Amino acid sequence: MRAQRYLPIALVTGGLALLPLVVTSNFLLNFLILTLLFALLGQAWNILGGFAGQFSFGHAVFFGSGAYATATLQIHLGVNPWVAMVLALAVGGLVGAMIGALSFRFRLRGSYFALITLAFAEVFRIIAHTADFTGGGSGILIPLDLRPANLQFEDKAGFYYLVLALTAGSLVITRALQDSRLGAWMLAIRENEDSARALGIDSFRVKLVAITLSGAMAAAAGVFYAQYFLYLDPGIAYGVGYSVEALLVPIIGGMGTVFGPLIGSFVLHGVDEATRGLTGDAPGLNLALYGALLIVMLRFLPAGLMGLAAQVKGIGHQRRTRQAHRLKEAGDA
Amino acid sequence: MLEARQVSKRFGGLLAVDGVNLDVAEGTIVSLIGPNGAGKTTLFTVLAGFQTPDEGTVRFAGRDITGLPAHAVCRLGMVRTFQVVQPFGRLSVRENIAVGAHLRHPSRAAALDRAEAVARRVGMAAMLDQPATSLTVAGRKRLELARALATEPRLLLLDEVMAGLNPAEIDEIVPVIRAIRDGGITILLIEHVMRAVMSLSDHTYVLNQGRIIADGPPRAVAADPAVVEAYLGHGAAARMQAAEAAHA
Numbered sequence: 223m224r225a226q227r228y229l230p231i232a233l234v235t236g237g238l239a240l241l242p243l244v245v246t247s248n249f250l251l252n253f254l255i256l257t258l259l260f261a262l263l264g265q266a267w268n269i270l271g272g273f274a275g276q277f278s279f280g281h282a283v284f285f286g287s288g289a290y291a292t293a294t295l296q297i298h299l300g301v302n303p304w305v306a307m308v309l310a311l312a313v314g315g316l317v318g319a320m321i322g323a324l325s326f327r328f329r330l331r332g333s334y335f336a337l338i339t340l341a342f343a344e345v346f347r348i349i350a351h352t353a354d355f356t357g358g359g360s361g362i363l364i365p366l367d368l369r370p371a372n373l374q375f376e377d378k379a380g381f382y383y384l385v386l387a388l389t390a391g392s393l394v395i396t397r398a399l400q401d402s403r404l405g406a407w408m409l410a411i412r413e414n415e416d417s418a419r420a421l422g423i424d425s426f427r428v429k430l431v432a433i434t435l436s437g438a439m440a441a442a443a444g445v446f447y448a449q450y451f452l453y454l455d456p457g458i459a460y461g462v463g464y465s466v467e468a469l470l471v472p473i474i475g476g477m478g479t480v481f482g483p484l485i486g487s488f489v490l491h492g493v494d495e496a497t498r499g500l501t502g503d504a505p506g507l508n509l510a511l512y513g514a515l516l517i518v519m520l521r522f523l524p525a526g527l528m529g530l531a532a533q534v535k536g537i538g539h540q541r542r543t544r545q546a547h548r549l550k551e552a553g554d555a
Numbered sequence: 556m557l558e559a560r561q562v563s564k565r566f567g568g569l570l571a572v573d574g575v576n577l578d579v580a581e582g583t584i585v586s587l588i589g590p591n592g593a594g595k596t597t598l599f600t601v602l603a604g605f606q607t608p609d610e611g612t613v614r615f616a617g618r619d620i621t622g623l624p625a626h627a628v629c630r631l632g633m634v635r636t637f638q639v640v641q642p643f644g645r646l647s648v649r650e651n652i653a654v655g656a657h658l659r660h661p662s663r664a665a666a667l668d669r670a671e672a673v674a675r676r677v678g679m680a681a682m683l684d685q686p687a688t689s690l691t692v693a694g695r696k697r698l699e700l701a702r703a704l705a706t707e708p709r710l711l712l713l714d715e716v717m718a719g720l721n722p723a724e725i726d727e728i729v730p731v732i733r734a735i736r737d738g739g740i741t742i743l744l745i746e747h748v749m750r751a752v753m754s755l756s757d758h759t760y761v762l763n764q765g766r767i768i769a770d771g772p773p774r775a776v777a778a779d780p781a782v783v784e785a786y787l788g789h790g791a792a793a794r795m796q797a798a799e800a801a802h803a
Contacts, residue, residue, distance in 0.1 A: 421706055422658040
């Protein structure tokens with residue numbers, strides 16, 4: 223039973239792992255890599271937003287901190303990139319815990335929490351702009367050294383497997399969360415925090431764990447970004463773009479589900495690529511499209527595409543039971 | 556089991572709870588009645604740790620719990636329900652109850668099993684897989700009760716679990732509450748349905764304008780002129796007595 227719960231993840235990961243064997247176009251591989259990257263970032267948001275119900279509008283703060291942590295550790299301290307990745311996850315978690323401790327202690331909820339996360343992302347962007355060790359506004363360059371020991375790969379397939387492994391890890395963590403007391407507590411807080419507290423849930427602590435986990439996971443996405451592009455600047459790492467992507471992907475796919483972010487990322491970036499021909503490179507036009515998508519989703523499919531799938535399944539189930547009833551009645555008569 | 560001493564809670568200029576002394580003995584059902592706005596729910600929120608009293612102390616099971624946060628109070632074994640039901644809407648009945656059960660059962664499987672057992676106890680076994688939002692008012696009140704029970708409390712604070720129920724539904728829930736007490740859980744309840752208060756409680760407190768104006772066995776309290784006046788207005792008790800005398 224328990225292993226069975228992880229079967230879909232194994233199948234999906236296995237299927238995705240086979241793709242590089244058939245996909246040789248660099249363009250397509252690049253598309254898949256970025257899609258998985260945003261699925262990972264979206265999963266991070268999903269844990270805090272979809273499970274614990276705390277909507278962040280500043281997940282770039284974790285993404286950027288992970289990216290900068292791994293870059294600066296490598297460049298200034300000569301830390302091995304694999305080790306730096308682990309440390310960067312800890313940095314992301316720490317930033318999460320700090321923001322969480324400050325905002326949850328003062329009972330910030332809903333849009334106030336969203337605003338404070340947005341503000342933190344901006345503050346971090348400005349700090350990255352002015353500090354020396356981040357390279358300031360001109361950014362930071364990770365030296366090219368294409369060796370797996372260096373967390374850099376000669377062909378795109380190597381990067382693809384790395385991001386796939388990270389994404390698969392995030393799926394497993396989310397599934398484990400779904401089957402655990404911690405996950406049940408998060409959902410309870412999302413649904414009704416007062417009730418949750420009345421039932422003995424330390425809501426401050428649970429939300430703190432959620433944002434720490436979410437921060438570390440988003441930092442993993444940042445680490446991958448840094449290794450893949452080998453360049454960061456404050457506008458990229460802490461820009462509003464990643465904050466928007468992080469929340470859009472799970473909202474489209476289905477908040478509080480395991481596969482929602484992955485599906486959402488494929489749909490969002492599929493649409494994005496498909497319409498790129500239409501919008502040309504007009505700056506901001508794809509953001510307008512994202513906005514429109516967000517409104518449509520929240521208006522008509524608040525449970526996301528996973529919710530739609532559940533509905534279709536439910537209707538099928540109802541139809542089958544009704545049919546069975548009819549057959550039974552016919553048999554009785 | 557529960558002792559409140561000189562508990563006061565002030566909101567701005569309003570003294571919502573004013574020097575309340577209240578005792579709940581183990582194994583009993585104690586009721587708290589009083590007109591609307593008397594401060595009953597406020598007293599509950601203070602007892603259960605949702606608000607800190609401005610004055611006074613609350614002791615539970617021999618421990619001073621004044622100012623302890625709600626989740627810690629629950630962990631010690633005192634749990635409250637809400638007058639305005641607060642279900643976890645998008646979760647099923649089973650998952651709702653399991654949230655309560657998780658307090659003492661870390662494993663998901665154990666909590667879900669417990670949820671089923673508790674649901675049977677309050678007559679919700681048939682609704683286990685329904686989403687909480689699909690329940691009727693009576694169903695939601697039961698769910699509120701079930702979730703609280705699932706935390707395996709020693710003392711249960713019930714805030715108007717019968718409000719909004721029809722007489723048939725009330726007749727169904729009264730024996731459920733009695734069975735909970737017989738199962739060893741002490742109960743303090745706020746209730747407006749006097750029929751239920753009379754038949755259930757061992758002891759009744761009457762709260763009016765934040766103060767306890769009477770307490771004792773329910774029948775004696777209901778006949779207390781001060782209580783009648785609190786509900787029906789000044790002079791009502793005298794008028795009623797006069798009317799009864801005229802009849803006789």
